[in-house]
Amino acid sequence: MPSYEISRDQIAQFQRDGYLLLKNALPDAQLAAWRRHAEALEQRALSEHRQQHYCNDYCVVEDPVGPRLMRFDNLFGYHPQACTELLGCPAMLAVARQLCGLGCVPLQMDLLYKHQHPHPVINWHQGAQHDRQHPYLNVGVYLDDAPAGDGCLRYVPGTQHGLEPIQTLSEQHGWEVPGVVEQPAQAGDILIQDMMILHGSQPKRSDGTRRTLYIELRPLEAILTSGAQSEQWAQLRKQWMAQVLSVVDAAEVPSVWQHYYGSPEADLEALVTKMMALKEPPLPAVWATHPVDHPDYPVPADLR
Template sequence: MTTYNTAVMPEAHEYAGRSPFHLTEEQIQFFDDNGYLILRNWIPQDLLQRLQNAGEAWIQQGYASQEGQPLHKDYAFTQRPHGRVMFRVEYLHNKGQEASLELLGSPYVQAVAESLTGANFVPTYESMVFKEKQDGAAIRWHQDAVHPRSYRIFNYDLYLDRSTADGGALRVIPGSQKRRQDICDLTDRFGWEPENVITVEMEPGDVLLHDVMVVHGSPQVEGKNLRRTIYYEFRAAEEIIKEGPWDRTWIDRRLRLLPEAQRHFRQRYPQVEPFTWNVTPDFRPENLTSDKVELKVEHGTHTGGTFCSAGDAGKKEA
């Protein structure tokens, strides 16, 4: 088992007229070959601290929510041997913490999204997945979503807390993103030790980019420290039009989040060079005003993933 720990960071001078946070050709090639890429120390400390505080608030809000309340269904709970625990928060932007929009509107996110999915990148999902201090449950091997691979679809995973090999860090199988995998066969043959498996150790502020088809998971461990990760998924608008599962109206509603998020980032960090949104005219939303932005744009349907149990198909895990 290999632990991948190499720092990768683009140099500003490589991008005349572009954000220093666009990926290099070498980084994109590594992502295409392996299905993942690590960006070390990617998020500045001030924004990271705001997101850590937001993560704490979302967890508190989730435990305080009651059945029947409007946002209660956005918090996912499960039963562990030591009791009922929450493990996921969906639709982050309408939960009263502006940091999630600041992150989405930052060049640290949008330049990466443009690098991998093109000018018409669409923010399709936003969630926080976490394991509490005593929760060491496994996340089984899986592929998030299976698609024809005409376009890149990826998750931007921002780590709010340290994740180490002995604490149940994520494992990734490089190259497994290139086709649908038989997860049951893989599990039966190799357990948690397939050939070339990578253990992804991360520090707060590090970002993991992972292809939605790369096989990943984490084994059960004795509960260590709190581990929170923010996930933003991105797809090209052209891919959604061609392959679904959403329509052009849904794309328009989602794209409206981007300039609104940029506005939040500029207000909080006016000293940082903003990202230039290069969306093409055929996808640029009309009448871009804050009062027309929905902070929660629900999905209704999903692209199915691959898990060991056929009954799990279509669920999204992180």
């Protein structure tokens, strides 16, 4: 029997609202390890930036206070074992098993850094538009606290079913779109969102850096039928999931999963080499088409 289960009420909430918070779901040892990895990756990116050595796997922005790391992508190429262990922790397996279903594979695993204002604000947007025939999840694993009123995620529940008029909503309402909910989180929490829900986050007011791991999950069949990525790219993700299942307790997943994914065809290092050599872009998010002129959006008036 799996050691972590998402309740029926939680599943119903996710299906209704488009997001779900799992409190204290990341094991303490993994939280501590990923905080160390996040610090090392940040120092690496900033050091290379100072030396004018640039890499497509990370983005350093020139904030008014100096260069700051905004994101570090393709984490499997830098910490493959830690990524595999994270995907295999009981809560992540429950997300895969109960919210994504058989055929679930990880598409990406990236790390986002949010610094104190001034730093780029995450405007209202909706993630990858798709036909909604299969689940498409974005899972946030919090390495630091994201308290209410300090730039935590804001959602508009129920907006995951189709494209919203983001330009009009932003111009008319700024951050106070009707029905908006602010969703705080703490280090160790896991926040799952439907890729298409309307969401964004205001500036971070407190000092320090907030780090959040983001993992995209989608059934293999959905990737193959969408044509957004190649079959080879998709099959490498299936192999990534096979690596995960090869090191977890068999009780954590149904027996049919072991049969579906099979045994890893190569060791983890060889797989990572292939994945890093074959990078294909994800489905893009949808944003407002023009800059928005609003007194409190995207930067609130008291921070301007």
